[in-house]
Amino acid sequence: MSKSLRLSEKWFQRGLWLVALAFAWFLIGLGGKIVGNLGGVEDTLTLEQFMQQPRAAQLKATLAQQRQRQAEANAALLQARQKHQVAVANSHSTRETFDNWLATRSVTARSEQDPEVIKRTRELDGLAGAERQALALVEAQEQAYLDASQATDKAQAQWQVLEEAAREPYGDALRARELRVFGYRLLLTLPLLALAGWLFKTRRKGKYWPFVWGFIIFAGFAFFVELVPYLPSYGGYVRYIVGIALTVLVGRQAIVSLQRYLERQKAAEAMPDRERRETLQYDVALARLAKSVCPGCERKVDLKDPSIDFCPHCGIGLFDHCGHCQTRKSAFSRFCHACGTSAPAAPQQTG
Template sequence: MGKALRWSEKWFHRGLWLVAFVFAWFLVGLGSTVVGDLPQVEQQRTLDDFLDPQRAPQVRQSIEAAQRAAREAQDALDQAQLRHQAAQANHRAARDTFGNWLNTRQATQRPEQDPELIERTRQLDSYRQTERDALAAVEVQQQAELNARQAQQRAQDELHQMQEDARQSFESAVRAQELRVFLYRLALTLPLLVAAGWLFAKQRKSTYWPFVWGFIFFALFAFFVELVPYLPSYGGYVRYLVGIVLTVIGGRYAIQALQRYLERQQQTEALPDRQRRQELDYDLAQTRLAKGVCPGCERVLDLKDPKNDFCPHCGMGLHNRCGACQTRKSAFARYCHSCGDPAARTVAPDAPAV
């Protein structure tokens, strides 16, 4: 309505737009929650769901058993290596002691020490045997650890092969699930868009227009913003196709509306000047005059020209004179701006020659 509206009416109008945006904001929040929770209607599938239900648990148990055996073998290997190191140290110390004693024995050449030589040799052989036994234990644990790691690797390779074999079925199921969820969302948002189009065409100027516009904003946001992050790779086609359809529908509506408007204008311009001014809405006329256009045909006029009493395009009267004070005033004013006399006593100027 622009400048033609009363000051309080302007603020009421702005307040109603605020109501529309607040209403849309709450609807958008609710819609976002619903759209985000829609995947919960589908059971989340994993790759394990497509593995052999009998063989897969056995392979996993084999992996766990091999891992446990490898840990146990490693612990035993650590202990065996410590024992082997101790045996090596004992053998080394005994060999050094025997070498020193043997050197002393050769220097003194005392025959009575021959039994001791035999005993020391026997002890040295015992230390050497202990070291060999410890080394054998180390080798046994190394072999056990190697066997466990190889068994674990074989089981993991088998599980990996099973997963690769099941991956194609898993990916197909995931794509099908994404498509179903997308269709759920589309089935929710597309009717909202259709309802918003109907409200725009039929109810946008009704008494409760703030709620109508709030719902329209919500439907547009839900379809073109909320739905976009959840579109599958092929979902862009849906968005563009719907956009094309809406553009065609909107363009067709606009073309038909323009044709109807031009027909109404032609019919209106054929009516007498007084009837045309009486049927024209007061606020609409004031708004058009404020924009510098004719209230009847909406063509541009020079309203500051004092001789411009009639529209040169459609012949509608723009100015007349007050019946009380003869002041030139707007033909659409309800009261004279000079004396306040009602417009009913207005004296119309001579009509332009046809």
């Protein structure tokens, strides 16, 4: 159809389509924000809300206390292990020094009477005792950490029992909330889709068609794109059922539209030639001729063949002769291309 438009009109049409797309883009952005924020209408649900009270609150406090004890015991155990390692290192270093000293000194008297030997032996005994004390502290802290870990595991197991009991009512409440929020979104988008359908039927060729088409694009996007991610799943059954229903509705409408179109075409082909050409819009006729198809039945026709003046499929006149100069011309032209004489039987200009 654009081939039959004037050059300036083509650019105006493209500009208006940009206006329609920009209008739709801003509406889609606003609609996406509104649809996304509708989930905040309902309160957020947590699993803990459906657990047995006050048992859950007491157990939660106990679990937090046991975890704190476990963390403190772990920190104390790390400190005790560090002290034990230091004690072991000191004892080992002093023993090596003592052994080296014994190997190099000249013993002139009995070793048990040597004051230096006795002194160093006592030092080694003291370091060994410190090492044993540090090891005992490590063992005590390990026991404390083990007790705290077992108490924490016990409290955690009791907490899991409460969670399992609350999981089913929590899931039911989540599904009910999901359905309510989806209902809010559906109540918002369904009227938009209905209004878009009415605008498409009655206003799509009006004076303000860019805004009409922008709203139609927005409504279709809001319903078929933005609403789909929030569609309840229930194992996929709802999505498949909705998909089947939409497919049946769209397919039925397509079949009905095709039947109506074929009936209109059959009725039009039964009309007289002149009357048929008068009912065709001028721009539509020129657009179809530019594609080498019959303006009446939309079937392929070899328009370059000078012997063809009528459509071989529906019989509508494609070429005639100017009443003034007898030049062969298109039967849909408003003026003769040879002499400029008006063709009174030409189709009406698009309103």
